[in-house]
Amino acid sequence: MERAEDQSGKIDSLLMMNPSSFADQIPATSFTLSGLFDTPPFAASPAPLPASNSYDIDKSGGGSVLGFSDLLGFQDYCYGASLFDLIQTSPPLAPVAMAPSPASTIHETSEVVNGPMTPNSSSISMSSNEAAAAANEEQSKDCQDIIGENNGQEDQDRDKTKKQLKPKKKNQKKEKEPRFAFMTKSEVDHLDDGYRWRKYGQKAVKNSPFPRSYYRCTSPSCAVKKRVERSSEDSTIVVTTYEGQHTHLSPVMARGSITNSLLHHHLETTNPNNNNNASNSCFVLGGSSPAPPSFAVPQQPLFHHNHHHSQSPSSLFNNNATPVVPSALSSFIDNNPSTAPSSHTPSPSLGPNPFFQQRHFCPSPAADDQHAAAPATAGGSSSCLMRDDGLLQDMIQRSDLKEE
């Protein structure tokens, strides 16, 4: 709820810093985000639905928030092709990654994600697997969890009646649901993804001065959890890890949801539009096409919707800029050095890029580690930008999902 008031302030300031420039260009550089997707084979769509919140946006920092949702969304969608297309489509906006071929994407996503990309984007690589290890230095967060692939959605319910004890099944440990981590550059720790979250805990992070907050989706039957923490070094970077999938659309979504397929089409279509109005673009990443087992999405309805309120003072940013990088993308990017200027990135100081105001997201497949989020600093591997305006929205209704 509070949304971003505080944040907004901060963000604003960022925005203020360079209003004009980034809007126009948003070079990948500026956005550098690193994403990681380790996703294992089955976990395709951990991410919930994206939704952008109109209201928050207004607040100010909100704009950036939008990106989040998208991010999430795009995971679900995960269609490499689309992504690419999108990106390509909107050259102006996203110079960054362009992926030549979707198919490759997929592969890359799954496997490549970790290794190959590393070169350019340190962050990604780090994050993924090694990241954990490497993490030590930085923050490391922890590596205990694991990732899970497959989907396990359901089980979580365990009864919590009892408190922390989990009476029920001991055999099955907890299933691991797919987790995705995003690194965002913003002073605000809580991004709005269009869903309502209730904070249920906060713990100090071992190596960081900053605490980690635990949030849970407030929807009745939805068990999606979100974990937010700040990089120990860069307070500007926030790592958000999502766990599970939403069983419902975002509250905010009044109307806009997109399905995978649609997404593709829309995206493409949309892009053109974007030019003028600034529509939003979504990136989907990670997933690859359905065919490949690796990323197949179990069937989740993905809804994506963005609301666009065009209003924000710095509408430019808000509307436009939302950089996100899916793992897939990242891989691509890495692959294409030319396109992706990634190298630079993240420096702790932001100084270099005026644009940093936007946020960088680094989606990571939490798979291996939760903390996938490596220190952003490391290097953003790739960056992409997304815009959201609402054009994409489609309405799709799927009631599918059933997980949980």
Add this chain to the structure above:
DNA sequence: CGTTTTTGACCGGCGC
């Protein structure tokens, strides 16, 4: 008044 945040305690897993 309902909802969310805050916060300390507690649990279960892991390493030693």
Add this chain to the structure above:
DNA sequence: GCGCCGGTCAAAAACG
């Protein structure tokens, strides 16, 4: 078996 640690619960407080 003990301690560390991340994660969660729940009671009370804070908000609106």
